[in-house]
Amino acid sequence: MVQALPVRDTITTWVNICPLAAIAPNTGVCALVAGQQVAVFRVGYGSDLYAIGNYDPFSKAFVLSRGIVGDRNGIPKVASPIYKQNFNLLTGQSFDDENVKIPTYQVRVVSDRVQVAIGEVL
Amino acid sequence: MTAKKNLIVIGNGMVGHKFLELAIAKNATQNWNLITFCEEPRVAYDRVNLSGFFSGKTAADLSLVEPGLYQENGIQIHIGDKAVAINHAEKTVTSANGLTVPYDKIVLATGSYPFVPPIKGNDATGTFVYRTIEDLEAMSAYAKNCKVGVVIGGGLLGLEAANAIQNMGLKTHVVEFAPRLMPVQIDEAGGNVLRDKIEELGVSVHINKSTTEIVRENGKVAKMLFADGTELETDMIVFSAGIRPRDELARKSGITVGERGGIIINDNCQTSDPDIYAIGECALYQNRIYGLVAPGYTMAGVVADIFNNITTSSFTGADMSTKLKLLGVDVASFGDAFATTPGAKEIAITDSVQGIYKKLVLNKDGTLLLGGILIGDASAYGTLLQFVQNNITLPPHPEDLLMPPREGKPAVAAMGVNSLPDSAQICSCNNVSKGDICTAIRENNLTDIGSVKKCTKAGTGCGGCVPLVTDILKSEMKKAGLVVKNHLCEHFPYSRQELYHLLRFHQIKTFDDLIQQHGKGLGCEICKPAVASMLASTWNDHVLAPTHVSLQDTNDYYLANIQRDGTYSVVPRVPGGEITPEKLIVLGEVAQEFGLYTKITGGQRIDLFGARVDQLPLIWQKLVDAGFESGHAYGKALRTVKSCVGSTWCRFGVQDSTSLAIEVELRYRGLRSPHKLKSAVSGCTRECAEAQSKDFGIIATEKGWNLYVCGNGGMKPQHAILLASDIDKETLIKYVDRFLVFYIRTADRLERTATWFNKLEGGIEYLKEVIVEDSLGIGAELEAQMEHLVKTYQCEWKVTIEDPEKVQRFRHFVNSDESDPSLVYVEERGQKRPATEEEKVLIGSAK
Numbered sequence: 001m002v003q004a005l006p007v008r009d010t011i012t013t014w015v016n017i018c019p020l021a022a023i024a025p026n027t028g029v030c031a032l033v034a035g036q037q038v039a040v041f042r043v044g045y046g047s048d049l050y051a052i053g054n055y056d057p058f059s060k061a062f063v064l065s066r067g068i069v070g071d072r073n074g075i076p077k078v079a080s081p082i083y084k085q086n087f088n089l090l091t092g093q094s095f096d097d098e099n100v101k102i103p104t105y106q107v108r109v110v111s112d113r114v115q116v117a118i119g120e121v122l
Numbered sequence: 123m124t125a126k127k128n129l130i131v132i133g134n135g136m137v138g139h140k141f142l143e144l145a146i147a148k149n150a151t152q153n154w155n156l157i158t159f160c161e162e163p164r165v166a167y168d169r170v171n172l173s174g175f176f177s178g179k180t181a182a183d184l185s186l187v188e189p190g191l192y193q194e195n196g197i198q199i200h201i202g203d204k205a206v207a208i209n210h211a212e213k214t215v216t217s218a219n220g221l222t223v224p225y226d227k228i229v230l231a232t233g234s235y236p237f238v239p240p241i242k243g244n245d246a247t248g249t250f251v252y253r254t255i256e257d258l259e260a261m262s263a264y265a266k267n268c269k270v271g272v273v274i275g276g277g278l279l280g281l282e283a284a285n286a287i288q289n290m291g292l293k294t295h296v297v298e299f300a301p302r303l304m305p306v307q308i309d310e311a312g313g314n315v316l317r318d319k320i321e322e323l324g325v326s327v328h329i330n331k332s333t334t335e336i337v338r339e340n341g342k343v344a345k346m347l348f349a350d351g352t353e354l355e356t357d358m359i360v361f362s363a364g365i366r367p368r369d370e371l372a373r374k375s376g377i378t379v380g381e382r383g384g385i386i387i388n389d390n391c392q393t394s395d396p397d398i399y400a401i402g403e404c405a406l407y408q409n410r411i412y413g414l415v416a417p418g419y420t421m422a423g424v425v426a427d428i429f430n431n432i433t434t435s436s437f438t439g440a441d442m443s444t445k446l447k448l449l450g451v452d453v454a455s456f457g458d459a460f461a462t463t464p465g466a467k468e469i470a471i472t473d474s475v476q477g478i479y480k481k482l483v484l485n486k487d488g489t490l491l492l493g494g495i496l497i498g499d500a501s502a503y504g505t506l507l508q509f510v511q512n513n514i515t516l517p518p519h520p521e522d523l524l525m526p527p528r529e530g531k532p533a534v535a536a537m538g539v540n541s542l543p544d545s546a547q548i549c550s551c552n553n554v555s556k557g558d559i560c561t562a563i564r565e566n567n568l569t570d571i572g573s574v575k576k577c578t579k580a581g582t583g584c585g586g587c588v589p590l591v592t593d594i595l596k597s598e599m600k601k602a603g604l605v606v607k608n609h610l611c612e613h614f615p616y617s618r619q620e621l622y623h624l625l626r627f628h629q630i631k632t633f634d635d636l637i638q639q640h641g642k643g644l645g646c647e648i649c650k651p652a653v654a655s656m657l658a659s660t661w662n663d664h665v666l667a668p669t670h671v672s673l674q675d676t677n678d679y680y681l682a683n684i685q686r687d688g689t690y691s692v693v694p695r696v697p698g699g700e701i702t703p704e705k706l707i708v709l710g711e712v713a714q715e716f717g718l719y720t721k722i723t724g725g726q727r728i729d730l731f732g733a734r735v736d737q738l739p740l741i742w743q744k745l746v747d748a749g750f751e752s753g754h755a756y757g758k759a760l761r762t763v764k765s766c767v768g769s770t771w772c773r774f775g776v777q778d779s780t781s782l783a784i785e786v787e788l789r790y791r792g793l794r795s796p797h798k799l800k801s802a803v804s805g806c807t808r809e810c811a812e813a814q815s816k817d818f819g820i821i822a823t824e825k826g827w828n829l830y831v832c833g834n835g836g837m838k839p840q841h842a843i844l845l846a847s848d849i850d851k852e853t854l855i856k857y858v859d860r861f862l863v864f865y866i867r868t869a870d871r872l873e874r875t876a877t878w879f880n881k882l883e884g885g886i887e888y889l890k891e892v893i894v895e896d897s898l899g900i901g902a903e904l905e906a907q908m909e910h911l912v913k914t915y916q917c918e919w920k921v922t923i924e925d926p927e928k929v930q931r932f933r934h935f936v937n938s939d940e941s942d943p944s945l946v947y948v949e950e951r952g953q954k955r956p957a958t959e960e961e962k963v964l965i966g967s968a969k
Contacts, residue, residue, distance in 0.1 A: 016937075017936060017937050018936045018937055022930075022936055023936070024668070024671055024672060024931075025672060026644070026672035027671065027672045029936035030934060030935055030936060031935060031936050031937050032935045032937060032938045032940060037935075037942075037944075040936075043644065044644075055944075059686065059688075060959060061686065061687050061688035061944070062688055062942055062944050063676070063684070063688040066676045066679065066680075066684075066688075067647070067676070068646070068647040068650055068651070068672075068673075068674075068675065069644070069672065070613075070643075070644050070645045070646030070647060070649075070650065071643045071644040071645075071646065072612070072646065073612070074643065076644070077646075079646065079647035081675065081676035081684055082684060082686065082688070084647055086647075
């Protein structure tokens with residue numbers, strides 16, 4: 001699979017999160033990146049990764065990394081583990097409320113290390 | 123624009139409210155100021171279902187008035203203020219609070235009051251009537267110190283009152299003056315069947331009894347003396363000996379009333395004063411008081427039409443057909459139930475074993491149905507009533523109409539809803555015709571019964587017509603070419619039942635294989651946990667095995683119950699609710715060490731709240747070391763098997779319910795199912811473990827055990843149904859094995875046994891055939907699947923803490939040992955609880 005988010009050629013600080021193997025296929029983990037809680041998801045068995053804020057604006061809890069990963073009509077998404085609202089992993093857009101959008105982060109794999117970019121919110 | 127005139131509605135009971143509702147719907151508010159006086163301290167509520175108050179309904183649940191309806195339509199309502207005088211000369215109404223309001227027209231909807239027979243001692247402390255929520259509250263408060271309650275009057279309301287008293291846990295008696303119960307609606311043969319059926323339920327029925335005196339002790343009811351010299355000791359008495367019209371206001375104002383009460387009305391529901399109308403139980407039409415809600419609603423409709431200048435509407439008497447569930451027994455009476463039409467013939471069947479009596483009254487040549495009585499099984503009521511009301515010619519063998527329904531076939535195969543004319547009245551409570559329902563379905567594209575009820579009001583009264591309304595909905599959907607899809611989700615074009623079959627038949631053991639072979643896409647939060655459950659109840663691999671872990675809801679993923687702040691609660695298994703002091707101490711110590719909030723659950727266990735993910739394995743290490751196992755409170759799985767202490771301690775117990783509960787809980791622990799499963803075992807018929815509210819419940823008898831299935835508490839309470847009685851333990855386990863696997867294989871996702879049962883064609887008879895008689899020949903297979911699941915059980919927590927790879931996942935941050943910094947607690951009653959958003963702002967830790 002192709003990297004879903006384009007990696008921009010900007011001066012971006014990439015922070016090492018964990019080895020790719022630390023994220024079980026089709027699950028998420030939460031990373032602490034510059035004081036922010038970032039939910040990183042691994043879709044499938046390869047290095048197709050997505051990163052969004054871990055804060056669920058519906059339940060007001062930091063839980064999104066624990067949601068079930070899936071797709072809606074081919075768009076990768078995660079469902080909040082508390083009240084099951086769905087979020088588009090590409091854009092952070094809520095599927096349930098068009099006024100709700102959560103932050104997304106750049107994420108990549110460099111020699112089997114998962115890295116998240118800070119300061120650069122799409 | 124001319125000034126609006128004043129229309130005063132006196133009384134805000136069911137009929138008074140219905141009138142306002144219809145007047146609003148028909149735009150009477152354009153020309154009229156609607157003003158209403160309501161003597162009771164609350165707006166109109168559902169008096170017909172008053173006994174629901176004792177099964178947990180609140181006054182708000184019973185309310186008939188949609189919040190905001192009166193305000194939005196400018197209706198002035200004076201709650202708790204009774205109209206006390208009408209001044210014809212000045213044309214004003216005066217209220218008890220001293221308000222004087224001018225009127226142009228008045229609608230009297232003052233209703234009725236319960237008749238208290240002139241018996242000596244009828245004012246003793248502990249005597250009640252049964253009409254208002256206040257009456258019920260008073261009864262309920264007094265009953266707390268009572269053991270025995272008597273209802274005087276065995277009519278419709280009397281039996282409702284008896285139900286209420288029995289629900290309060292009192293030994294209940296019904297005393298009826300006539301030689302049978304419900305003398306107005308049913309005949310002697312029906313009365314006998316009804317009496318047997320009610321006595322079976324533990325209510326003592328005394329007929330032909332005339333009460334001569336109520337004897338008091340210290341001012342309180344103590345016993346009753348009867349004309350035949352017998353007596354009956356009791357702690358409280360409820361009078362339900364009929365109703366009398368509330369005509370005192372009309373009487374005082376010089377409006378003509380009947381000799382024995384009731385405000386006399388004409389076909390337009392007009393009283394002797396043409397500006398004043400009367401509707402409902404206060405009105406006397408052709409020497410008759412209509413003590414049912416439906417005729418009252420009809421009158422309300424007639425008067426509402428008149429105020430909208432529709433002159434064709436008139437009241438010409440009403441059908442007194444009625445269908446009710448009294449003490450859980452179906453009772454229906456319709457049309458000419460007593461065969462008073464000249465030449466009328468009767469066909470009747472009595473089944474004393476099942477407690478069923480059915481009678482049809484036919485015309486002279488047996489071609490038309492005139493009326494009938496149904497006791498014990500009134501499922502055919504709606505259809506039979508249509509025969510009567512629409513003069514539909516009967517099939518050649520009308521006796522077939524009395525036969526009980528067979529599996530999959532409706533009782534009355536002779537007539538589908540399609541043969542009914544559009545004018546056929548389907549819901550008599552709200553006067554909704556078949557045409558109304560069809561139009562609503564077509565115009566609003568309705569596809570479920572709930573929407574049809576909401577849109578048309580059909581089926582929202584007594585509910586007797588709901589099966590017919592459902593049939594109409596199905597037929598209309600079919601006509602529109604709509605098929606009800608039951609696909610699991612966008613990823614699988616199959617129902618859960620079909621997928622389960624595919625998975626077993628093709629021996630599929632992972633989600634990936636299943637979605638590759640039978641689905642598409644990545645899956646979602648609907649299909650993944652559903653498939654995980656199916657895999658678990660077939661192959662029983664650990665839920666956190668590498669191939670399954672990504673399918674699990676967070677509760678199953680962390681083997682604990684997520685709470686609103688993202689922390690989890692821990693519920694160790696306490697089989698049968700039996701726990702040693704040593705284990706209790708361990709639970710206390712663990713809660714203390716990890717700072718957990720503790721609460722006793724409804725399932726006889728202890729819930730420890732506020733555990734962070736990183737604490738869960740540490741907590742469980744201690745619990746497992748102390749001999750605890752996972753309680754599966756987090757799973758769609760068997761939760762608890764509640765029990766009472768049974769014969770080992772209890773002086774009433776007839777069997778050792780605790781031992782059985784422990785055995786049952788240990789047998790089915792960890793069993794994954796379409797939804798959670800709850801069970802209970804009671805040691806005697808007192809039923810302290812509440813087994814009849816469980817997915818499967820067991821009650822001890824002198825001879826063995828009774829097995830009840832498909833009960834439910836919670837949002838939609840439903841009594842469990844008896845599947846088998848007086849069986850020994852081996853048979854019991856066999857039936858439960860079969861029942862559970864059959865449910866697991868055939869239910870929809872997140873469908874509790876009660877809902878599953880309600881959809882099961884053929885009902886309890888069919889279930890008995892499959893489980894008890896093994897009519898499908900799958901009994902052995904079902905037992906074998908359960909045996910496999912029992913043998914492969916493992917404590918999910920024990921396995922988890924022994925596997926460092928699994929433990930690895932129990933941390934909040936993948937790259938830090940910190941815990942979630944957003945968690946904030948405050949103290950309440952000596953324990954912690956999550957801070958509210960406002961409190962977080964105050965504390966200064968809001969996001």
